[in-house]
Amino acid sequence: MNTADKLARYVLPTYSRFSVSPVRGEGTLLWDAQGNRYLDFCSGLATCTLGHGDNALSRAIARQAGELIHCCNLYQIDKQAELAECLVEECLELQGRVFFSNSGAESNDGLVKLARRFGKLGSGGSDESRHEIITFHQSFHGRTLGGIAATAQSKVKEGFDPLLPGFYHSPLNDLDSLASTIGPDTCAIMLEPIQGEGGIHLAxxxxxxxxxxxxxxxxxxxxxxxxxxxxxxxxxMAGWRSIEPNLTPDAVSWAKGLGGGFPVGAFWISDRLTSQNKPLFELLGAGSHGSTFGGSPLACSAALAVLREVIDKNLPQRAIEHGQKIRMTIEGWQHHALTEVRGKGLLLGVGLHAGAFEAPEGTPASIYLSTELAKAGLLAPPAGPDTVRLMPPLTVSNEEIHESLEIFRHTLDRVCH
Ligand SMILES: Cc1ncc(COP(=O)(O)O)c(C=O)c1O
Structure with missing residues (x-):
C-alpha cells in the first residue's frame, strides 16, 4: 500500500489532502520519495517560520532532548521562564503573564476561560454575571468545542450542536454592527487582526x-x-502592530509559528487592573487551568530557538520586504484571473476570479489552482473557495521568491480561460 492508500485505510478521513507526500525538507524546499522538488509556500500552514531543517532549531531540539524532554508543571521549568520572558519583554513589550499550551485551539480556549471569569466580575457596579463573546464573520479559532463555538464559519460547527453557548458573530470592519451586537451579557470581543483560514482578510x-x-x-x-x-x-512580533500600533489588548493567543513546526502554543494576559483592583491575569490563578504537556522543556527550547532567530536576524523586516516584492510583482501582471493581493508581510492571499479557471465541476477555483501549482512544484494552500495563500518561511530567499512567482504566472496562463 502506498502512503495515500494507508492514510485512507487507517487515518480518520477528516482532511482532504493533496497528492504531494513530502519526506525531506531543507529551507524553503521539500522533496517527495521520488525526488520531486517543491517550493514550500505553505510552511505547514504558516508554521515553519525558519523553513525545514534549520540548524539552530534542530540543534536546540536535539540538545534539549538529550538533557530533559519533559517535566510537568509541578516543578520549576527554566526554559519556560526564559520563553515567557522573551514573549513579554521582546515580542509584546507589554507586561502580563503567559500560559503555555500545545496548540492554537487550546490557547483560544484559555482566552474563553479568561473571558468567563472576567464576566463573573459584573460591570459598572453591578455584580450581574456576563458570559457572551463576540467574534467575526469568516473567523477561525480552532477545532475544540470552544474553538468551533467561537469560529463564525458555519462549516466547522455542523452536527456538533449543542455548541458552547454565548458566542455572537458580527461582520468584520463594521463598527455599527458590532456596537449593536454588544448586549448586557457581553464580556469580550475576540478577533484575528488578519483572518487567516477565512481568506486573508485584514481588520x-x-x-x-x-x-x-x-x-x-x-x-x-x-x-x-x-x-x-x-x-x-x-x-x-505583535501582528496587530503591523496594522495599528496603538492597540493594547487584554490577552493574546499564539501557536503555529511559535515552535517553527514543533507543537507549542501560548497565551498572554495583561497585568492591567480589573474593577476589583487586581491584575487581570490573576483571574486564572492556581488550579484554574493547566496542561500536562504545556510548556515542556523540549517545546520551550524549540520556541526559544525560533524566537531568537526571528528577533536577532530581524526576520519581520525581511517579511515586509519580501511581501512587498511578491505583491508588486503579482499586481504588475494585471492578470485577468486575479482580483487582488491581500495581507501583510509573508501572510498573503491572492484573490481569484472563479469564472476564469477551467476547474472541474464542483471544484473551487482555489483548490484547482493549488492542485495545479503543486504539480508545477509550488505548494500554495487555498483559503476558502477563491483565495490562494502565499506564506513561505520567513527565511525564504529572493531566488526562491522569483522562481515561485514564475511558476505561479506560468500555471495561471496554463489553467485559465
Ligand atoms: C487564527 C487561528 N486560530 C486558531 C487556530 C487553531 O490552531 P490549531 O490548529 O493549532 O489548534 C488556527 C489554525 O489554523 C488559526 O489560524
Whole structure:
C-alpha cells in the first residue's frame, strides 16, 4: 500500500489532502520519495517560520532532548521562564503573564476561560454575571468545542450542536454592527487582526481602534487571536502592530509559528487592573487551568530557538520586504484571473476570479489552482473557495521568491480561460 492508500485505510478521513507526500525538507524546499522538488509556500500552514531543517532549531531540539524532554508543571521549568520572558519583554513589550499550551485551539480556549471569569466580575457596579463573546464573520479559532463555538464559519460547527453557548458573530470592519451586537451579557470581543483560514482578510486600523474604544466604553475584554498572524510573519512580533500600533489588548493567543513546526502554543494576559483592583491575569490563578504537556522543556527550547532567530536576524523586516516584492510583482501582471493581493508581510492571499479557471465541476477555483501549482512544484494552500495563500518561511530567499512567482504566472496562463 502506498502512503495515500494507508492514510485512507487507517487515518480518520477528516482532511482532504493533496497528492504531494513530502519526506525531506531543507529551507524553503521539500522533496517527495521520488525526488520531486517543491517550493514550500505553505510552511505547514504558516508554521515553519525558519523553513525545514534549520540548524539552530534542530540543534536546540536535539540538545534539549538529550538533557530533559519533559517535566510537568509541578516543578520549576527554566526554559519556560526564559520563553515567557522573551514573549513579554521582546515580542509584546507589554507586561502580563503567559500560559503555555500545545496548540492554537487550546490557547483560544484559555482566552474563553479568561473571558468567563472576567464576566463573573459584573460591570459598572453591578455584580450581574456576563458570559457572551463576540467574534467575526469568516473567523477561525480552532477545532475544540470552544474553538468551533467561537469560529463564525458555519462549516466547522455542523452536527456538533449543542455548541458552547454565548458566542455572537458580527461582520468584520463594521463598527455599527458590532456596537449593536454588544448586549448586557457581553464580556469580550475576540478577533484575528488578519483572518487567516477565512481568506486573508485584514481588520482596518480604524476598526481596531473602534473595537478598543467599544471595549473600554462597555468594560469588555479585547482578545486577539494571533495564532496565525503573530510573532513576525506580518512584519512585527505583535501582528496587530503591523496594522495599528496603538492597540493594547487584554490577552493574546499564539501557536503555529511559535515552535517553527514543533507543537507549542501560548497565551498572554495583561497585568492591567480589573474593577476589583487586581491584575487581570490573576483571574486564572492556581488550579484554574493547566496542561500536562504545556510548556515542556523540549517545546520551550524549540520556541526559544525560533524566537531568537526571528528577533536577532530581524526576520519581520525581511517579511515586509519580501511581501512587498511578491505583491508588486503579482499586481504588475494585471492578470485577468486575479482580483487582488491581500495581507501583510509573508501572510498573503491572492484573490481569484472563479469564472476564469477551467476547474472541474464542483471544484473551487482555489483548490484547482493549488492542485495545479503543486504539480508545477509550488505548494500554495487555498483559503476558502477563491483565495490562494502565499506564506513561505520567513527565511525564504529572493531566488526562491522569483522562481515561485514564475511558476505561479506560468500555471495561471496554463489553467485559465
Ligand atoms: C487564527 C487561528 N486560530 C486558531 C487556530 C487553531 O490552531 P490549531 O490548529 O493549532 O489548534 C488556527 C489554525 O489554523 C488559526 O489560524
Amino acid at each position: 482596518t486600523p480604524e476598526f481596531l481602534r473602534g473595537v478598543q474604544e467599544l471595549c473600554q466604553k462597555n468594560d469588555l475584554l479585547l482578545l486577539l487571536d494571533e495564532v496565525q498572524c503573530g510573532l513576525g510573519r506580518t512584519g512585527d
